[in-house]
Amino acid sequence: MNKTRYVTKSSLPPIEEYINEIKGLWESSILTNMGELHKKLKKELIDYLKVNEISLFVNGHLALELAIQALGITGEVITTPFTFISTTHAIVRRNLTPVFCDINEEDYTLDVSKIESLITEKTSAILPVHVYGNICNVEEIERIAKKYNLKVIYDAAHAFGCEYNGQGIGSFGDASMFSFHATKVFHTIEGGAVVYNTSEIGKLLYQLKNFGIKSQEEVDGIGLNAKMNEFQAAMGICNLRHIEDEIDKRRQVTEWYDKRLKGINGIKIRNVQENVKYNYSYYPIRAIEEELGYSRDDIFEWLKNHQIYARKYFYPLTYQAECYSGIFNTVNTPVADRISKQILVLPLATDMTEEEVDKITNIIRSIKR
Numbered sequence: 001m002n003k004t005r006y007v008t009k010s011s012l013p014p015i016e017e018y019i020n021e022i023k024g025l026w027e028s029s030i031l032t033n034m035g036e037l038h039k040k041l042k043k044e045l046i047d048y049l050k051v052n053e054i055s056l057f058v059n060g061h062l063a064l065e066l067a068i069q070a071l072g073i074t075g076e077v078i079t080t081p082f083t084f085i086s087t088t089h090a091i092v093r094r095n096l097t098p099v100f101c102d103i104n105e106e107d108y109t110l111d112v113s114k115i116e117s118l119i120t121e122k123t124s125a126i127l128p129v130h131v132y133g134n135i136c137n138v139e140e141i142e143r144i145a146k147k148y149n150l151k152v153i154y155d156a157a158h159a160f161g162c163e164y165n166g167q168g169i170g171s172f173g174d175a176s177m178f179s180f181h182a183t184k185v186f187h188t189i190e191g192g193a194v195v196y197n198t199s200e201i202g203k204l205l206y207q208l209k210n211f212g213i214k215s216q217e218e219v220d221g222i223g224l225n226a227k228m229n230e231f232q233a234a235m236g237i238c239n240l241r242h243i244e245d246e247i248d249k250r251r252q253v254t255e256w257y258d259k260r261l262k263g264i265n266g267i268k269i270r271n272v273q274e275n276v277k278y279n280y281s282y283y284p285i286r287a288i289e290e291e292l293g294y295s296r297d298d299i300f301e302w303l304k305n306h307q308i309y310a311r312k313y314f315y316p317l318t319y320q321a322e323c324y325s326g327i328f329n330t331v332n333t334p335v336a337d338r339i340s341k342q343i344l345v346l347p348l349a350t351d352m353t354e355e356e357v358d359k360i361t362n363i364i365r366s367i368k369r
């Protein structure tokens with residue numbers, strides 16, 4: 001119990017299962033470039049995610065950059081600053097201008113009532129993020145996108161397996177990016193995917209992740225190398241077999257936390273969203289210092305003193321990063337700013353016991369300043 005506990009812990013399949021999956025590679029010698037395991041994982045993910053089409057990538061970030069490229073996004077992109085730095089980097093690295101929209105108090109996704117006022121003649125897309133497995137207001141975003149003829153690309157890195165009204169979350173918008181990084185609910189060590197609805201985008205993504213190569217003698221896109229290899233796909237095939245068990249264990253830990261933290265004045269736990277199949281990917285809390293008598297940073301430090309590493313996720317906001325200093329100086333996102341100073345993601349992993357959750361929540365309750 002006194003071992004170091006980090007905010008996430010990668011789940012691994014039994015080693016024999018993985019070895020069994022990769023054995024064939026010693027016969028085929030086809031280790032990457034969309035081999036058999038890659039094809040198999042693709043099929044299985046289409047079923048599990050309840051989507052039409054999927055393209056697999058070496059990681060989530062490049063998947064997002066290439067989705068932006070494939071959809072031909074130009075000019076300004078309305079997005080959230082309350083996300084992992086990757087989202088903003090992907091927009092900027094495509095030479096586009098991120099326009100930061102504030103988030104809402106309930107689920108920390110885009111405040112849809114503020115999107116329309118940010119639209120200009122240069123706006124070509126909305127890039128919302130489903131945070132912690134909380135789903136954006138996909139209906140309202142779709143209405144706005146239709147009205148102004150905008151593309152929608154979701155950063156669904158946190159939303160693997162989430163559903164809204166029984167529909168796979170990746171089926172909303174023009175495309176969604178999933179991350180299969182080792183710290184995510186489902187992983188392929190490193191990895192990612194774009195799900196999309198038109199075969200045209202699929203062809204483009206296929207070429208762009210392979211240097212833009214169309215055929216042996218034709219290169220018609222300025223692409224790069226972002227292909228998922230066979231060892232990654234094998235890890236994905238194994239992990240997908242255990243995904244229900246993985247999510248169920250996370251649900252259990254989440255409920256232990258809920259029970260212990262619910263009554264504390266000044267600690268805000270998650271809001272359960274209606275009609276959403278949730279994936280229990282993270283356990284974020286908000287510390288309201290005025291009510292609690294101590295701050296988010298106090299909780300972070302006290303836990304750290306007990307070798308428990310929570311994470312200030314997302315803090316700071318993406319546009320506050322040093323590399324963007326002075327670049328986005330007209331941004332006005334007061335809600336995101338306040339929440340980023342209150343938010344703390346507590347450790348959540350399948351091997352956590354009720355006793356360990358007890359220990360963590362007891363530390364939080366007993367903080368004295």
Ligand SMILES: *Cc1c(COP(=O)(O)O)cnc(C)c1O
Nearest residue numbers: 059060061084086157179180181
């Ligand atoms: C993990 C993550 C990414 C990046 O995915 P990688 O697979 O690590 O490249 C992007 N956006 C969000 C919100 C993430 O959590």
